[in-house]
Amino acid sequence: MSRRNIIFVFLVLFGMSVLFAYFQSLPSLLQKKPTLLTGKILTRPMELDNFELIDQNNQTFNSESLKGNWTILFFGYTNCPDVCPTTIYKLAEVKNDVNQNLPSKNFNTVLVTLDPDRDTPERLDEYIGYFDESMLGVTGTYKNIQSFSSNLSVFYQRINKDGGYDFNHTASIFVFNQDGSLFATMSPATSVSELRDDFYTILNNF
Amino acid sequence: MRPKSLNFFILIALFLVSFGHTSYAELAIDDAWIRSGPPNSKTFAGYLKFTNTSSTEVSIKELKSNAFEKIEMHSSFTEDGISSMKKLNALEIPANSTLNLKPGGYHLMLNSPNKMIKESDLIELIIYFETEGSIMILRSDAMVLRNGYE
DSSP states (O other): OOHHHHHHHHHHHHHHHHHHHHHHHHHHHHSOOOOOSSEEEEEEEEOOOOOEEEETTSOEEEGGGGSSSEEEEEEEOTTOOSHHHHHHHHHHHHHHHHHHHOTTOOEEEEEEESOTTTOOHHHHHHHHHHHOTTSEEEEOOHHHHHHHHHHTTOOEEEEEETTEEEEEEEOOEEEEOTTSOEEEEEOSSSOHHHHHHHHHHHHHHO | OOOTTSSSOEEEOOOOOBTTEEEETTEEEEEEEEEOOSTTOOEEEEEEEEEEOSSSOEEEEEEEOTTEEEEEEEEEEEETTEEEEEEESOEEEOTTEEEEOOTTSEEEEEEEESSOOOTTOEEEEEEEEEETTEEEEEEEEEEEESSOOO
16 A cells, blocks of 8 residues: 555544544533523532531531532521521422422431530521421531631621621522532522423433 | 691501501502511511502501611612621602511511510501601501411
């Protein structure tokens, strides 16, 4: 075979393999990545640094606790009478809906307090037990709550007022996948049906 | 009799109310409820709908209740992803319009209950509002519910 023919065969083979690779990846190129109505899916799930918190049953809550199930987590405090119970109810409704329609895709919901002074495990037990006993309420030392929240870029600020204090804080809802990595963030200021649609988008596609 | 020390006269209107709806001339109140909470809660949130049927602005100045030490008007809002709460001195309701106090927005903050607040309790609210330079008083009942009228 002449040198020219060898180059020709090589080029044809190269061209065929490029076409093969292109058609192999075509379905995934054509498939649009699902998008959320109320937030966004991270380009790559983000693993968290380890953390050490405690739940309302005095059980350790750390990065291992996030593994195995999908987890929805948000920050708040039990002296917040408006937004926190509203978010708890919204998430409980979404959870009930998913449990009925996708029983294999159970997920956990978690409230992490920003107010460890007042929110002891006992207080969280009372509060969470009242609104949604299947939810986890998590507290810890100042330092551990701060390090966990800064890992998620959560901002919070104590606002003193007559006879008490409130918090301004990041409102986002954080979604963790079964590996315990941060998968998506959502806004709680949306309707139950939008949140529900977004959870179905995640659970049905990943 | 008109008290001379006040710039405006005070008219007290106490009504026997049919549950869920109260009105006095230009101001109507519907669906008043207070979110129940676990025992020993110190703070509760209340919600209701004000409808101003008059052609002038109505301003809600103050709320009182025998069941709570203090009632404040608040607004929850989210700005740049940060959830905050702000105390308001008054709630303005423009002419011929409705202001809906609902979870995650405008709400009443009911502090320091004088008694145990339980689900299905009816809590009396006394609402002081200003219209055309006069302060009026309207009474309404709010029901203690877990999750509002659903």
